[in-house]
Amino acid sequence: MEDLAQSAVNYSTSLGSTYAEARVQKDLGNSTVMKNGKPQFSGFLREAGIGIRLIINGSLGFASTNNLTQEGIKDTILSAASMARFAAASMKKPIKLSNLKINRAKWEVKQRHKFGSIDVEKKIKLLQNIDKLFRIKSDVKFPSRILSINENLREQIFLNSEGTYITSKVPRVSFLYFMTAYKPSKGTAQRFNKKAESSGWEAILSWDLTEFVSQEINVLASILTKAKRPPRDKTDVILGSEVTGIVCHESCGHPFEADRILGREAAAAGESFVNMKMLGKRIGSKTVNIIDDPTIPSSYGYYLYDDEGVQASRRELIKEGIINEFLHNRETSAELGIQSNGAARAISYDREPIIRMSNTYMDKGDYNQQELFKAISKGVYIKSFMEWNIDDRRYNQRYVGLEAYFIKNGEPKYLIRNPVIEMTTPSLFKSIDAVGKDISFSAATCGKGDPQQGVPVWTGGPDIRLRNVKIGEA
Amino acid sequence: MSENELSSLVVKEGKKGGAEDVAATCVTEDVKMIRFANNEITVSKAWLLSTINFMIVFKKRVAIASITDLSEGSIKKAVHSLLEIAKSTKPNREYERLPRGPFNYISNPTSESIQTSRLVEYTKDAINGALSIGAKRVAGTLLFNNINTKIETSTGASGYDIGSSLEISVRAFTNSEASGQANQCARRERDFFPSKAGQAAAEIAKEASNPVEGKPGKYNVILGPNVFANLINEVISATSAFNVDSGLSFLKGMLGKRVASSSLTLIDDGTITDGINSRAFDDEGVPTRRTEIIKDGILRSYLHNSSTAKKFKSSSTGNAGWIVPQPWNIIINKGHDDFQNLLSELDDGLYITNNWYTRFQDYRAGDFSTVCRDGLFKIKKGKIDQSIKGLRISDNMPRMLRNIHLLSSKQNWIKWWEVETPTLTPHALIKNVNLTKSLM
Numbered sequence: 001m002e003d004l005a006q007s008a009v010n011y012s013t014s015l016g017s018t019y020a021e022a023r024v025q026k027d028l029g030n031s032t033v034m035k036n037g038k039p040q041f042s043g044f045l046r047e048a049g050i051g052i053r054l055i056i057n058g059s060l061g062f063a064s065t066n067n068l069t070q071e072g073i074k075d076t077i078l079s080a081a082s083m084a085r086f087a088a089a090s091m092k093k094p095i096k097l098s099n100l101k102i103n104r105a106k107w108e109v110k111q112r113h114k115f116g117s118i119d120v121e122k123k124i125k126l127l128q129n130i131d132k133l134f135r136i137k138s139d140v141k142f143p144s145r146i147l148s149i150n151e152n153l154r155e156q157i158f159l160n161s162e163g164t165y166i167t168s169k170v171p172r173v174s175f176l177y178f179m180t181a182y183k184p185s186k187g188t189a190q191r192f193n194k195k196a197e198s199s200g201w202e203a204i205l206s207w208d209l210t211e212f213v214s215q216e217i218n219v220l221a222s223i224l225t226k227a228k229r230p231p232r233d234k235t236d237v238i239l240g241s242e243v244t245g246i247v248c249h250e251s252c253g254h255p256f257e258a259d260r261i262l263g264r265e266a267a268a269a270g271e272s273f274v275n276m277k278m279l280g281k282r283i284g285s286k287t288v289n290i291i292d293d294p295t296i297p298s299s300y301g302y303y304l305y306d307d308e309g310v311q312a313s314r315r316e317l318i319k320e321g322i323i324n325e326f327l328h329n330r331e332t333s334a335e336l337g338i339q340s341n342g343a344a345r346a347i348s349y350d351r352e353p354i355i356r357m358s359n360t361y362m363d364k365g366d367y368n369q370q371e372l373f374k375a376i377s378k379g380v381y382i383k384s385f386m387e388w389n390i391d392d393r394r395y396n397q398r399y400v401g402l403e404a405y406f407i408k409n410g411e412p413k414y415l416i417r418n419p420v421i422e423m424t425t426p427s428l429f430k431s432i433d434a435v436g437k438d439i440s441f442s443a444a445t446c447g448k449g450d451p452q453q454g455v456p457v458w459t460g461g462p463d464i465r466l467r468n469v470k471i472g473e474a
Numbered sequence: 475m476s477e478n479e480l481s482s483l484v485v486k487e488g489k490k491g492g493a494e495d496v497a498a499t500c501v502t503e504d505v506k507m508i509r510f511a512n513n514e515i516t517v518s519k520a521w522l523l524s525t526i527n528f529m530i531v532f533k534k535r536v537a538i539a540s541i542t543d544l545s546e547g548s549i550k551k552a553v554h555s556l557l558e559i560a561k562s563t564k565p566n567r568e569y570e571r572l573p574r575g576p577f578n579y580i581s582n583p584t585s586e587s588i589q590t591s592r593l594v595e596y597t598k599d600a601i602n603g604a605l606s607i608g609a610k611r612v613a614g615t616l617l618f619n620n621i622n623t624k625i626e627t628s629t630g631a632s633g634y635d636i637g638s639s640l641e642i643s644v645r646a647f648t649n650s651e652a653s654g655q656a657n658q659c660a661r662r663e664r665d666f667f668p669s670k671a672g673q674a675a676a677e678i679a680k681e682a683s684n685p686v687e688g689k690p691g692k693y694n695v696i697l698g699p700n701v702f703a704n705l706i707n708e709v710i711s712a713t714s715a716f717n718v719d720s721g722l723s724f725l726k727g728m729l730g731k732r733v734a735s736s737s738l739t740l741i742d743d744g745t746i747t748d749g750i751n752s753r754a755f756d757d758e759g760v761p762t763r764r765t766e767i768i769k770d771g772i773l774r775s776y777l778h779n780s781s782t783a784k785k786f787k788s789s790s791t792g793n794a795g796w797i798v799p800q801p802w803n804i805i806i807n808k809g810h811d812d813f814q815n816l817l818s819e820l821d822d823g824l825y826i827t828n829n830w831y832t833r834f835q836d837y838r839a840g841d842f843s844t845v846c847r848d849g850l851f852k853i854k855k856g857k858i859d860q861s862i863k864g865l866r867i868s869d870n871m872p873r874m875l876r877n878i879h880l881l882s883s884k885q886n887w888i889k890w891w892e893v894e895t896p897t898l899t900p901h902a903l904i905k906n907v908n909l910t911k912s913l914m
Binding site: 032033035036038039040041042043044045046047048049059060061062063064065066067072075076079080082083084086087090091092093095119120121124143144145146178179180182187188189190262263264265266267268269270271350352386387388389390391392393396397398400418420422423424427431450451452469470472474 | 506507508509510511512514515516517518519520521522523524525529535536537538539540541542543552555556559560562563564565566567568590591593594597598611613614615643644645647650651716719720721722796797830831832833834835836837838839841842843844845847864866868890891910911912913914
């Protein structure tokens with residue numbers, strides 16, 4: 001494989017490329033899916049291929065094939081190189097990459113239970129045991145549910161014409177569930193969620209899924225049967241870790257992607273309300289510190305070198321409410337005359353590496369949960385969400401609470417149904433007055449790029465308190 | 475080995491190993507893409523990919539795999555591994571045997587090759603088209619696809635399909651908050667006009683200059699083709715029988731009942747000549763066809779493969795998906811009014827040209843929201859009054875379908891990032907749509 005990658009780079013440079021890189025990647029995946037208590041299918045993915053980037057006459061080309069022969073790779077490179085050459089003729093501004101020190105490294109996530117060592121019968125048994133939990137003795141039924149368990153292993157060789165050479169091996173496991181609670185007089189309530197880590201099967205064991213899903217079932221049944229209408233006036237709000245995480249991802253991580261800011265993703269994923277001149281400007285209260293960190297061990301968005309061979313690092317996107325750092329690859333950092341901070345990711349061999357988040361979260365503050373609640377005489381606690389969206393400049397967002405409570409005199413009193421937060425990003429970050437001590441993470445798949453690339457990420461943070469927020473109702 | 479031989483090898487090996495059903499598709503893709511932004515090409519991409527996907531069923535135990543190593547040894551090993559998985563899993567009692575072939579397929583090959591220099595020229599045409607109307611910045615994606623698919627099943631289906639297509643999506647900006655988006659897609663180069671997409675995007679962007687904050691409330695709205703196609707893609711997804719059964723549909727139990735105003739007729743068609751996702755057969759080898767999903771507002775059919783058809787006491791609609799039935803090309807029948815007539819119906823309404831990020835709070839109930847993007851206009855007394863911004867549709871899908879008032883007489887093919895299934899759609903005038911905005 002290394003020979004193929006090296007010869008792809010050599011061939012690209014022989015065509016006149018001033019830069020070339022090759023990523024040979026093998027992805028293995030095993031999945032088992034159950035619907036309404038019945039096994040639907042089990043199966044696997046075994047794919048391997050090469051992705052090559054090259055710069056010819058200042059124009060960027062990307063070529064990919066799974067025909068891993070010298071001939072197949074050359075044909076694909078020729079095709080991309082030819083397009084890049086034609087494109088170069090009309091380009092006013094040649095593409096440049098920021099300097100990168102030559103890295104030679106090998107990194108991997110160790111597994112206690114090796115990929116593929118857990119047989120299908122055991123996975124089905126686990127899903128069946130979880131599915132039995134839906135037969136609760138209640139007038140709430142769960143007529144529709146989908147459960148799936150997945151394990152993946154990604155092995156990669158990256159090398160470029162500058163001499164960087166990185167190999168990596170990352171296992172990932174995930175559990176996805178979608179459930180519908182139903183009661184004739186109340187209608188339905190739904191929950192979609194997943195747990196995931198960069199780890200072997202041991203992560204699945206550590207999650208205690210039967211206990212976890214059992215709690216989820218009880219909560220959803222209670223939402224359906226007990227939840228009342230939310231207050232509609234201005235009130236104080238506590239966002240639970242799950243909601244804090246999605247806010248950090250959507251409203252800080254995405255608008256801080258430098259390719260959006262510079263317009264490269266304008267056609268599809270969109271741009272940003274943030275511009276480069278806003279570095280150093282206040283965007284939130286002093287309590288707001290938002291981090292993107294790919295180096296958190298066993299995190300779903302874990303990596304130690306990005307897909308341009310740049311060493312990964314912890315990025316402080318917002319520091320004490322001030323815009324501190326954007327997410328960069330080698331192209332955007334060159335445009336600003338700085339170094340890349342290692343945010344280039346590609347989901348598979350046939351995708352171009354572009355700027356992505358990894359694990360984006362709000363850093364911990366000083367408050368325990370009791371202290372966060374204590375100062376609220378009347379308010380709303382939104383612990384989880386279902387519907388959410390944000391505009392393509394990442395300015396106007398909406399989160400519809402799923403598990404949510406009315407707070408009175410510092411305590412959650414009763415469940416409320418579908419409270420809505422619909423506010424601008426600066427208003428949201430400026431209204432935060434207290435941040436909890438205990439961070440937790442949720443797993444997600446982040447979409448961006450054309451063709452789409454869903455990359456694994458964590459989102460997270462502690463519970464946070466917002467003052468004087470206008471609540472809507474879905 | 476050829477695609478024919480590869481699919482046959484999978485079926486032969488599977489049967490030899492004792493499988494009751496085997497289906498294999500071998501897909502070969504020659505794809506080229508040019509992305510552009512800030513009036514310049516940002517990257518040129520080329521793919522040459524071949525994949526074999528196969529399903530093996532052993533005593534109703536279903537196993538599915540996808541591999542890219544197409545050597546004979548690798549295929550044999552993968553089939554053997556999948557057989558072992560099938561044998562060790564549990565029966566799927568809802569599984570129905572693959573339909574018995576052979577089938578006659580109506581082949582409609584529209585494969586064209588294209589010179590790479592031509593793709594760059596098309597990109598420039600789109601950019602220049604937008605700039606000529608007054609756009610300041612232009613971004614987009616041009617895509618050329620050439621896909622060969624070979625299917626073989628253990629029950630006698632055997633077919634080969636080849637198709638190419640061209641797509642472009644253009645977003646034009648007159649400033650950072652004033653933009654328009656338009657698309658072109660075609661199966662044949664002679665029907666592909668990228669400069670028109672650029673011009674159309676720029677026309678919207680120009681009109682969208684200097685937007686002011688919109689006001690939330692209930693409006694009669696005209697949805698542009700992009701928006702209507704996006705929402706109808708969600709409706710079609712809700713007609714996939716797997717989704718109906720999984721709680722992912724607001725159309726459960728609605729067969730034969732009114733689900734939309736009588737203006738709406740929805741068709742899925744895998745055979746249409748200019749549908750860029752047309753294919754002669756589905757993944758079970760069943761010939762694709764034209765299926766009326768909603769006729770004059772009445773839900774007539776879900777999308778089925780053999781297994782979902784058995785469960786719903788129906789028959790396959792030629793939309794397999796081994797697990798989840800999928801649409802091919804969506805056709806929304808046109809209405810009788812031109813766009814100006816639709817506008818003239820609005821005394822105080824909105825015209826929404828594009829949207830993104832459609833998400834459901836409850837798929838079963840159909841509660842959802844989606845964010846307006848690009849040109850968004852306030853309409854007064856039948857005319858565009860003002861460019862506005864900051865609104866999202868926050869409503870209920872069944873209610874919106876019932877409130878469809880008029881459809882335009884002109885249709886456009888839409889396919890882009892937010893519209894996965896190619897959709898031939900008119901503009902739609904929908905009454906009493908709920909629009910919300912940031913409250914602070």
